[in-house]
Amino acid sequence: MDKLSVLHRFIDTIEQYQLLKKGGHVLAGISGGADSVCLLDLLRMIAPKYKLQVSGIHINHGIRGNADQDEMFVRNLTQQWDIRLVVVKVDTPTFARKHRMSLETAARHLRYLHYQRTAKKLACDRVALGHTADDNLETVIHNLVRGAGLRGLCGIPVHRDIFIRPLIKITRKEIRSYLEAKSLKWVEDETNTDVRYTRNLIRLQIIPIMEKINPAVRENVLRTGELLRSEDCFLETLAQKALSRIGKFNSKRVLIDIKRFNSYNLVLKRRIIKLIAPEISSDHVERIVDLITRKCPGSHYIQAGVVVRIRDEGAEITRKVSKSVNGD
Structure with a gap:
């Protein structure tokens, strides 16, 4: 695929999903890897067409040995292209230990947190991320293996809130060909070949087998994800x-009419509980549905500060309020 074809598909995705506003301000997440370098180059190419202001953000997680070199690469690239850059340094290992998260989960949480904070500070109306067709396929496979519900099988959304992913229909191979055709450099993550990480195992061993069955597996998974979404x-x-009919609620507490709740089928019951407490796992959603359906009296402590109290014909669900930083 030539570089013009990649540019045209990038623009097509933007137009199809109305990802950008003319005269807007876009914050691009730049790791220094091939995907983010391609994203930034394409954004600066289309900036005149959409009258865009483009800024960049680089998160230095302090995990990898090459983290400081990656930061310097991004600084040099954005300076060369005259793009404003915000660099945020975070102590991901300490954050992960403190909050009992895996290193990968902690890094992701911190990235989205600082994307949102920086977008607000710079008055950006969009945050552009470099997820590709390969990332989408890897995510669907990963979620399927973990036992995700319908939403997990939808894959990575092209846009949600301020987050956009205009490379989602372009493959990693096409991106590298684009960069090579333009003589653009990028940095390699030395952990990308370590199959001890689940995503690497999926990318390096599982997907090649799937491609033997159908070379168009990425396109098909993206199309299926859109239908499911x-x-x-x-x-x-x-x-x-349904929730508006059966519940009385404020930011921390919801009172549910049990009789009306039980008039809905199981699918909607699960959805109602997930709307009330989106931070809890599917297993805990099932537990709450069961408690309310069977009218189990008393107070039941669930997960992440969620408590269910059942009395007579009412079920009260209280939760700690936390801001979401999830762009998926």
């Missing part, structure tokens, strides 16, 4: 309407 949105709308 439309159904997911439909179910979400039904659940929101």
Whole structure:
């Protein structure tokens, strides 16, 4: 695929999903890897067409041995292209230990947290991320193996809130060909070949087998994800309407009419609980549905500060309020 074809598909995705506003300010997440360098180059190419202001953000997680070299690469690149750059240094290992998270989960949480904070500080209306068709396929496989629900099988959304992913229909191979054609450099993550990491195992061993069955597996998974996402949105709308009929709520507490709750089928019951407490796992959603359905009296402590209290014909769900930093 030539560089013009990549540019045209990038623009097509932006137009199809209305990802950008003319005259807007876009913050691009730049790790220094091939995907983010391609993203930044394409954004600066289309900036005149959309009258865009483009800024960049680099998160130095302090994990990898080459983290400081990656930061310097990004600083040099953005200076060469005259793009404003914000660099945020975080102590991911300490954060992971403190909050009992895996290193990967902690790094992701901190990235999205600082993307949102920086976007607000710079008055950016979009945050562009470099997820590709390969990332989408890896995510679906990973979620399937972990036992995700419908939403997990939808893959990575092209856009959600301020986050956009205009490379989602372009493969990693196409991106590298684009960069090579333009003589652009990037940095390699030395951990990308370590199959002890689940995503690397999926990318290096599982996907090549799937490609032997069908070389168009990336395109098919993306198309299927879009179909599933439309159904997911439909179910979400039904659940929101149902919750408005059966619940009285504020930011920390919801009081549910048990009789009305039990008039809905299991699918909507699960959705209602997930709307009330989106931070809890699927297993805990099932537990709450079961407690309310069977009218189990008393107070039940669930997960992440969620408590269910059941009395007579009412179920009260209280939770700690936390801001979401999830762009998926």
